[in-house]
Amino acid sequence: MSWFEKLIPSRIRTEGGNKKAVPEGLWAKCPSCNAVLYRAEMERNMEVCPKCDYHDRVDARRRLDMFFDPEPREEIGADLESADPLKFKDTKKYKERLSAAQKKTGEKDALVVMRGQLQGRELVAAAFEFGFMGGSMGSVVGQRFVLGVNEAIARRAPMICFAASGGARMQESLFSLMQMAKTSAALQQMSRHGIPFISVMTDPTMGGVSASFAMLGDINVGEPGALIGFAGPRVIEQTVRETLPEGFQRSEFLLEHGAIDMIIDRREMRDRLANILGMLAGESPN
Amino acid sequence: MNLDFLEFEQPIAELRAKIEELRLVGSDNEINIQEEIERLEGKSRSLTESIFSNLSPWQISQLARHPLRPYTLDYVSRMVDGFEELHGDRAFADDKAIVGGLGRIDGRPVMLIGHQKGRDTKEKLSRNFGMPRPEGYRKALRLMKMAERFRLPVLTFIDTPGAYPGVGAEERGQSEAIARNLFEMAGLGTPVIATVIGEGGSGGALAIGVADRLLMLEYSTYSVISPEGCASILWKDAEKAPLAAEAMAITSTHLKGFELIDDIVPEPLGGAHRDPDAMARNLKNVLIEALDAIRELPIDRLLEMRYERLMSYGVVSA
Numbered sequence: 001m002s003w004f005e006k007l008i009p010s011r012i013r014t015e016g017g018n019k020k021a022v023p024e025g026l027w028a029k030c031p032s033c034n035a036v037l038y039r040a041e042m043e044r045n046m047e048v049c050p051k052c053d054y055h056d057r058v059d060a061r062r063r064l065d066m067f068f069d070p071e072p073r074e075e076i077g078a079d080l081e082s083a084d085p086l087k088f089k090d091t092k093k094y095k096e097r098l099s100a101a102q103k104k105t106g107e108k109d110a111l112v113v114m115r116g117q118l119q120g121r122e123l124v125a126a127a128f129e130f131g132f133m134g135g136s137m138g139s140v141v142g143q144r145f146v147l148g149v150n151e152a153i154a155r156r157a158p159m160i161c162f163a164a165s166g167g168a169r170m171q172e173s174l175f176s177l178m179q180m181a182k183t184s185a186a187l188q189q190m191s192r193h194g195i196p197f198i199s200v201m202t203d204p205t206m207g208g209v210s211a212s213f214a215m216l217g218d219i220n221v222g223e224p225g226a227l228i229g230f231a232g233p234r235v236i237e238q239t240v241r242e243t244l245p246e247g248f249q250r251s252e253f254l255l256e257h258g259a260i261d262m263i264i265d266r267r268e269m270r271d272r273l274a275n276i277l278g279m280l281a282g283e284s285p286n
Numbered sequence: 287m288n289l290d291f292l293e294f295e296q297p298i299a300e301l302r303a304k305i306e307e308l309r310l311v312g313s314d315n316e317i318n319i320q321e322e323i324e325r326l327e328g329k330s331r332s333l334t335e336s337i338f339s340n341l342s343p344w345q346i347s348q349l350a351r352h353p354l355r356p357y358t359l360d361y362v363s364r365m366v367d368g369f370e371e372l373h374g375d376r377a378f379a380d381d382k383a384i385v386g387g388l389g390r391i392d393g394r395p396v397m398l399i400g401h402q403k404g405r406d407t408k409e410k411l412s413r414n415f416g417m418p419r420p421e422g423y424r425k426a427l428r429l430m431k432m433a434e435r436f437r438l439p440v441l442t443f444i445d446t447p448g449a450y451p452g453v454g455a456e457e458r459g460q461s462e463a464i465a466r467n468l469f470e471m472a473g474l475g476t477p478v479i480a481t482v483i484g485e486g487g488s489g490g491a492l493a494i495g496v497a498d499r500l501l502m503l504e505y506s507t508y509s510v511i512s513p514e515g516c517a518s519i520l521w522k523d524a525e526k527a528p529l530a531a532e533a534m535a536i537t538s539t540h541l542k543g544f545e546l547i548d549d550i551v552p553e554p555l556g557g558a559h560r561d562p563d564a565m566a567r568n569l570k571n572v573l574i575e576a577l578d579a580i581r582e583l584p585i586d587r588l589l590e591m592r593y594e595r596l597m598s599y600g601v602v603s604a
Contacts, residue, residue, distance in 0.1 A: 085544065085601040086535050090520035139600030146597065168488075168510045170520060173534040174546050177488060177510040178599035181496050184465060185472035185596040192473070208510070210461040211449075211489045216469055230460040230489070231451030239451045249456060259459045 030054055032225075046266045055223050055266055057203055059105065060112040060129040063162050067125055067270060068116035076113040076124070076151055077144040085139075086173055094171040101132045109140035110165070113148040115157070119274045121281075124152040128164040128202075128209075135165035137209050138172040142179030145213065149186040158196045158277050163214040167207020180212035187216050196280045198273060201228045201251070201260070219276060220260040222251030228260075292348050294337065298556070301330045334556050341505075344528035346537050347513055349505040350484045351447075354559035356566070357416075358385055358400030358443040361483065364566035365573070366391050366398060372429055374421075378458065381422030383414045383446070384494070386429040391441070392574050397433035399426050399494055400443030400483070416485075417450035420463035423493045427467050430474055439477040439577055442494040447512060449490035464493040471496035472596060477580045477588060479573060481551070482506040482538075483558075498592050499576045500546075502538040503569070504553040508546075509536040546599070549576075 028039050032054035042049070046066050047056040058066070064073075081098075088094040102108060110132035115124050126148050128135040145161070152159040168176040187197055199217030201210070203226035211230050214220075222228060229249035237244055247253045254260045264272050278285075291299035305326045308319055341349070349355070362369055366389035374380040386399040401418065404410035426442075433440045449460055471478065471494075480497035486508030502508060509516075516530035517523060535541065538550045551572050554561035580588060 079604045080602045081604070083601040083603040086533070088533055090516075090530070090533060139602045142600050143602050170511055170516050170534070172601075173510050173536065174508055174541060174544070175600055177492055177508075178546065178596075180465075180489065180492055181468050181472070182596050182599045184468035185496070185593060188469050188472045189593065191469075208489055211464040211493075212468055213465070215459075215462040215465040228461075229456050230449060230464070231456065236451045236453060236456065240453060244453065248453070257457050257459070259462055 031056070048266050053224060053265070055203065055225055057130055057164065059131060060107065060127040060162075063127040063202075064112060064114055064116070064125055066266075067118065067127075067160070067162075068114065069118060069120065071117075073114050073116040076115060077140075077147040078108070080140045080143055081108050082138055082140050082172070084171075085175060086171070088171040088173070090171075097133060097171070105129050105131045107132050109144070110135045110137070110169075111141040111144045113144045113151075115151055115155070118160075118270060118277070121274065121277060122155060122157045123160060123277070124148045124155075124157055125160040125162070127162040130164040130166075130204075133169060134167075135163075135209070136167060136169035136176070137165060137179050137183075138169035138176045139179065141169075142176075142182050145179075145183045146186045149183075149190050152195055153190055153193050156193070156195060158198065158280070159190065160198045160200060160273065161213065161217075162200045162202055163205040163209055164202045165205060165207070165209035165214075167209055177208065180208050183213040184216060187213055191218075196277065198276065200264070200269070200273075202226050204228070206230070206232060215259070217261075218280070219262075221273075222254055222260045222263045223266060224251060224263055226251045228254050290354060292345070292352065294341075294345050294348075295334075295556075298330060298334050298337065301326060301333060305330065331555070338556065342528065343507075343531040343535075343537050343540070344513065346505050347485075347507045347531050349557050350507045352557065352559055355484055356558050356562045357405075357445060358398075358402050358483065360562055361443060361566050361569060362387075362389060362398055362400075364563060365570040366396075367393075369398070373425070375424035375428060377421065377424060379419075379421045381414075381419050381425060382412050383416050383418040383450070384422035384426050386426060388438070391570065391577075394577075395438055396577075397429055397438045397440045398443070399429055399440065401446040401491075401494070403445060403484075414450055416446045417448060418446065418490055418493075419450050419452065419455045420458040420460050423463040423467050426494050427463075427470055430467075430471065430476075430478075434474050434476045437476060439479070439581060440474070441573060442478065442480045442497065444480060444482040444486050444491045444495055444508070445484035445506075446487045446490045447485055448487035449493070464489045467493045468496055472592065473589060475585045475589065477577065477583075478592075479576050479580075481569065481573070482508050482547075483569075485512075487512060496592075496596070498580050498588060498595075499548050501549050501551055501572060501576065502541065502547050503551050503558060503565075504538055505557050506538060507531075507536040508538075508541060509534050 030049040033052035035051040288299040369389035371387035403416035404413035513527040513531035517526040558565040
């Protein structure tokens with residue numbers, strides 16, 4: 001507080017130094033091009049900046065809502081919760097971190113799985129909640145993913161996963177690591193049944209999630225500008241002690257290096273995936 | 287300080303030094319020296335026993351990374367006859383951080399695949415400290431598929447700090463290479479037995495670790511991230527690694543308690559590096575037993591059981 005402000009009686013002083021010029025929530029600033037945007041317009045545009053096409057992160061339910069037809073929808077494995085087998089505690093208890101994340105996001109864990117339809121085609125889709133402990137994968141994420149795969153196999157419906165994760169969840173230690181093997185094995189089973197899996201990697205898809213089911217799509221898709229990789233850029237920078245190449249680990253970089261099939265703009269996601277699924281199902285054009 | 291001994295072993299190192307001194311004196315003065323040496327040997331043994339009966343997870347992770355600890359090829363040379371190393375992923379390079387090849391164990395041909403660390407500085411560099419790049423996983427997968435074709439059981443040996451965090455590794459699809467191995471190993475039509483012999487570091491370890499039997503040497507570790515990595519993220523301080531090692535339950539006894547591994551292979555007193563021959567004998571016996579238990583199973587049944595085991599991983603409540 002400056003000497004001048006101190007002179008002002010407290011009842012005249014306003015709370016919070018940097019007063020916002022506009023009411024909360026009405027306007028948003030694009031993190032990429034800094035354009036000031038009308039919030040409702042961003043929402044209509046699926047959280048993509050109309051000025052620079054920057055794809056902002058979206059939470060799991062919003063993602064599925066944008067992707068599925070309005071009806072019907074049924075959530076899979078909704079009641080599963082982490083059991084904290086290790087009674088893990090760092091500077092905070094894992095249990096406390098879990099309930100804080102639950103309160104913050106309204107989700108029980110970092111993956112939401114649903115059965116629904118895309119342009120009339122039945123399918124199963126999973127979406128990560130990055131706000132829930134960085135979208136990290138523990139036992140619940142692994143189990144929900146597998147339940148989704150089983151549902152897809154039982155109904156002979158394709159599966160789509162929208163990944164957004166920092167990787168495996170440390171607080172469940174080896175249980176988390178084993179989710180990589182578990183989810184990949186489930187996809188192996190699905191592949192044997194000839195059911196397609198499309199993996200859409202959104203910002204960010206890292207670590208144990210990218211090194212398991214996210215990279216195992218029959219079709220691997222990246223959203224524009226998404227960070228996708230195994231080791232985090234900072235870890236790599238510290239290891240190799242040099243600055244990383246321009247655009248390193250972004251979708252465009254992965255496309256260039258052959259790791260993904262295509263980059264799809266979020267606003268075209270439904271149409272493009274529906275087109276691909278139709279062809280994989282051997283349907284004639286309508 | 288004797289560098290062959292870890293910090294918590296220094297009392298043992300001092301005693302060993304005393305015994306060595308006496309041995310030197312003993313050669314020109316034989317009165318009662320032999321008796322004294324025997325007394326000290328006994329003391330050294332019971333001291334080692336008492337220190338090793340109560341190791342912390344952090345101490346065990348230091349043992350798992352001990353510079354003298356036997357590596358994959360040390361076991362291969364002791365357990366296997368007629369070993370023929372096979373090189374390369376047929377696409378980019380031969381990653382020396384993962385070795386593999388054909389060999390006979392107890393007369394029976396098998397495919398052996400393991401992480402390999404280097405002993406001296408030059409070898410450490412050429413082996414990249416046991417941190418594989420994508421071509422390492424792809425070589426491993428090539429050998430596993432070959433084993434499947436020729437109906438050879440696969441024995442893998444896990445000992446890596448983790449996958450190599452490098453620019454080239456990312457460019458060549460590190461994530462995909464690991465993921466592909468997990469996918470393929472889940473359905474590999476031949477028995478697979480994985481043993482953690484040292485450090486089981488995260489995805490880089492798991493990429494050769496999907497198996498019908500998962501074993502750990504007594505003083506090896508297996509975890510989703512290194513204790514240092516975990517400490518620097520969750521405690522914001524890498525110095526808290528001992529706490530992270532404790533919290534993550536990375537030791538063989540902890541993981542056996544959670545039924546995440548099948549068996550613990552006991553190590554000689556003071557750890558595998560104190561008697562690599564004895565360690566290799568123990569390991570060989572356990573591997574032969576494990577192989578005998580599954581090699582007669584029809585492949586369909588084996589794969590079914592492997593799938594059930596993979597699906598059982600995880601603890602959730604509803």
